[in-house]
Amino acid sequence: MSLLSHPSPELDAAPELLPLPRKLTFTPDDWQILARFWFPVATSTEVTEGPLGATLLDVPLVVYRVGGDVVVADDLCPHRGTKLSMGEDQGDGEGIRCPYHGLRFGVAGKCTSIPAHPGGTIPERMHLRTYGAVERYGLVWTCLAAAPGDEPSIPPVPHWDDPGFQQINCPWIDIEAFAGRQLEGFLDVGHFAFVHHETFADPENQVVPEYTPVQTADGFEAEYWSTVSNLPPGTALEVSDDFLWLRHYRLHVPFTGTLVVYFPDGIRLSLMNAASPVSATRTRLFDARCRNFDTDQPLSEVYAFNLQVFNEDRRVVEHQKPENLPLDPKLEVHIPADRSSIAYRRALRAAGLSQFFSA
Numbered sequence: 001m002s003l004l005s006h007p008s009p010e011l012d013a014a015p016e017l018l019p020l021p022r023k024l025t026f027t028p029d030d031w032q033i034l035a036r037f038w039f040p041v042a043t044s045t046e047v048t049e050g051p052l053g054a055t056l057l058d059v060p061l062v063v064y065r066v067g068g069d070v071v072v073a074d075d076l077c078p079h080r081g082t083k084l085s086m087g088e089d090q091g092d093g094e095g096i097r098c099p100y101h102g103l104r105f106g107v108a109g110k111c112t113s114i115p116a117h118p119g120g121t122i123p124e125r126m127h128l129r130t131y132g133a134v135e136r137y138g139l140v141w142t143c144l145a146a147a148p149g150d151e152p153s154i155p156p157v158p159h160w161d162d163p164g165f166q167q168i169n170c171p172w173i174d175i176e177a178f179a180g181r182q183l184e185g186f187l188d189v190g191h192f193a194f195v196h197h198e199t200f201a202d203p204e205n206q207v208v209p210e211y212t213p214v215q216t217a218d219g220f221e222a223e224y225w226s227t228v229s230n231l232p233p234g235t236a237l238e239v240s241d242d243f244l245w246l247r248h249y250r251l252h253v254p255f256t257g258t259l260v261v262y263f264p265d266g267i268r269l270s271l272m273n274a275a276s277p278v279s280a281t282r283t284r285l286f287d288a289r290c291r292n293f294d295t296d297q298p299l300s301e302v303y304a305f306n307l308q309v310f311n312e313d314r315r316v317v318e319h320q321k322p323e324n325l326p327l328d329p330k331l332e333v334h335i336p337a338d339r340s341s342i343a344y345r346r347a348l349r350a351a352g353l354s355q356f357f358s359a
């Protein structure tokens with residue numbers, strides 16, 4: 001049955017298909033769904049007036065600042081297909097320059113100069129293909145289905161703007177694994193004693209108390225109470241061994257999770273795990289966190305501790321098989337501790353992603 005000969009109201013309402021990337025590692029259907037979400041592609045601090053390369057869902061992008069805005073565009077010169085991120089910062093704030101024949105691209109990706117023909121007409125098709133872009137939580141977010149100026153849909157980082165909270169972006173790390181596997185690990189409460197015993201967890205504290213994920217508009221949330229502490233090294237805080245820690249998780253389909261850790265006396269650590277899918281087998285993990293304690297601690301110590309935790313997870317996630325995330329519940333074996341993981345897979349299925357997600 002072809003879409004053209006048998007139109008239906010649902011099919012008529014389906015969003016227009018986006019052009020697929022040249023090298024596609026996802027199934028086309030999964031890619032079309034994922035391309036409609038917002039993901040971070042850089043930290044705000046690494047985006048300058050010079051061109052920065054990034055890849056999202058197999059699409060090479062160039063990111064730069066001009067005229068007070070961040071531009072996210074295809075990393076492809078319309079003239080002869082040169083990679084614009086290979087260009088150098090021109091130091092004049094007038095946009096980027098293609099390294100092949102020197103074309104300039106400025107505000108909104110518009111071509112502003114063709115050096116071989118000064119004063120000549122610039123064809124419309126010489127402008128870059130740009131995407132919606134916004135800076136939030138210290139990160140540059142984009143969406144391959146959004147045009148510049150479109151309203152972004154970005155999950156909140158709890159407490160980010162609350163008084164007394166210090167805002168931190170730990171450096172991103174690259175993981176040779178699928179974003180769904182990484183995000184599922186972020187939600188997993190059964191691995192602390194085995195994977196994180198050198199950082200925050202007690203190797204003897206292995207039992208997972210009951211908890212109940214609750215469905216939300218774009219995923220689910222779960223409140224998890226346990227005696228697993230979350231004290232970073234060098235902290236001024238002291239917490240008794242029998243204190244019950246609350247971890248409040250929120251999952252936003254497809255790859256963003258947040259976690260608020262409740263310390264005693266109103267002390268909080270709030271963090272966002274934003275897994276940006278470079279491809280179906282590579283993830284750039286972005287971090288945005290805030291806290292109302294240890295605010296005078298050097299950030300280098302926060303970064304180092306966080307990197308250690310990330311690397312503990314990475315060791316596992318990079319070797320899981322299959323590399324994708326099986327959404328058919330029969331394809332892996334579950335235990336009661338996996339309620340969040342089951343809720344996550346269910347939420348991805350509800351978003352229309354394929355059972356064996358993704359290529």
Ligand code: FES
Pocket residue numbers: 077078079080081082098099100101102103
């Ligand atoms: S290829 Fe970019 S200016 Fe010619």
Ligand SMILES: [Fe+2]
Pocket residue numbers: 185186191195196313
């Ligand atoms: Fe972990």
